[in-house]
Amino acid sequence: MRLKFTKMHGLGNDFVMVDGITQRVKLSPEKVRQIADRHTGIGCDQLLLVEAPRNPDVDFRYRIYNADGSEVENCGNGARCFARFVRDRRLTSKEHILVETAAGILELKVQEKDQVSVDMGAPVLEPSDVPFQADIQAESYPLEVDGETYNVGAVSMGNPHAVLLVDDVTKAPVDSLGAAIESHPRFPARVNVGFLQIEERGKARLRVFERGVGETRACGTGACAAMVSARLRGLVDDEVQITLPGGTLTIHWPGPGEPVTMTGPTASVYHGQIIL
Numbered sequence: 001m002r003l004k005f006t007k008m009h010g011l012g013n014d015f016v017m018v019d020g021i022t023q024r025v026k027l028s029p030e031k032v033r034q035i036a037d038r039h040t041g042i043g044c045d046q047l048l049l050v051e052a053p054r055n056p057d058v059d060f061r062y063r064i065y066n067a068d069g070s071e072v073e074n075c076g077n078g079a080r081c082f083a084r085f086v087r088d089r090r091l092t093s094k095e096h097i098l099v100e101t102a103a104g105i106l107e108l109k110v111q112e113k114d115q116v117s118v119d120m121g122a123p124v125l126e127p128s129d130v131p132f133q134a135d136i137q138a139e140s141y142p143l144e145v146d147g148e149t150y151n152v153g154a155v156s157m158g159n160p161h162a163v164l165l166v167d168d169v170t171k172a173p174v175d176s177l178g179a180a181i182e183s184h185p186r187f188p189a190r191v192n193v194g195f196l197q198i199e200e201r202g203k204a205r206l207r208v209f210e211r212g213v214g215e216t217r218a219c220g221t222g223a224c225a226a227m228v229s230a231r232l233r234g235l236v237d238d239e240v241q242i243t244l245p246g247g248t249l250t251i252h253w254p255g256p257g258e259p260v261t262m263t264g265p266t267a268s269v270y271h272g273q274i275i276l
């Protein structure tokens with residue numbers, strides 16, 4: 001199979017974008033792993049496959065695959081890059097785009113200077129829907145990991161996130177603790193793990209160990225989940241500049257039941273073809 005693709009990134013969270021509308025694409029977890037491999041493939045954190053919508057009221061469907069081949073529900077940085085990709089490829093000229101994902105329908109607004117705003121929907125906090133094993137919903141939960149107890153927030157943005165507060169993200173044990181929590185039995189679908197340092201009520205720093213990938217330079221749904229968890233704990237206002245290793249996202253959330261809005265940049269790097 002000859003596959004045309006575009007390499008893109010959102011703050012260094014990098015993607016192989018595949019147009020499954022103008023080309024026939026048949027992917028398997030093994031093929032995704034092959035494409036995502038940074039030594040023998042193209043290399044990416046996620047592969048994003050654009051398809052025609054199944055719902056006539058939306059413009060597109062897009063499917064999200066982690067580098068380990070797992071298909072997942074949502075990708076914040078990917079949603080922004082998707083919006084730019086479909087316009088660059090002239091699949092639409094709309095500036096407001098509705099796209100169907102495994103997590104539901106997202107509304108994307110293309111702005112000037114490659115910025116895109118995404119209505120990420122309302123966060124899901126009921127433990128069983130994250131999913132996370134806990135008897136009652138709370139702002140945070142004690143979680144035992146290798147004999148130590150950590151205080152974690154549990155939030156779904158369509159995909160599951162654990163959020164830990166740290167004093168200094170540069171010193172956070174992202175690789176070791178992130179990996180241990182990613183596969184913790186109380187997160188039955190595994191989990192993305194965010195390490196959040198609050199600087200002010202409108203400013204924070206974040207590093208994310210992503211489910212199915214490891215630490216990435218940025219995680220859009222992770223920034224949304226971290227802001228929600230911090231706001232539930234009364235630590236931030238309704239708009240926060242969240243700076244990740246790859247750059248800064250603006251996250252807005254008025255409060256429970258309301259949608260989270262994420263705004264940030266997109267970048268298109270190169271076009272290519274791969275023979276699989």
Ligand SMILES: N[C@H](CCC[C@H](N)C(=O)O)C(=O)O
Pocket residue numbers: 013045046064066072073074075076077078159160192210211212213216218219220221222
């Ligand atoms: N690793 C995530 C999917 C990609 C999320 C991230 N790249 C973003 O920008 O939200 C998961 O397994 O749920």
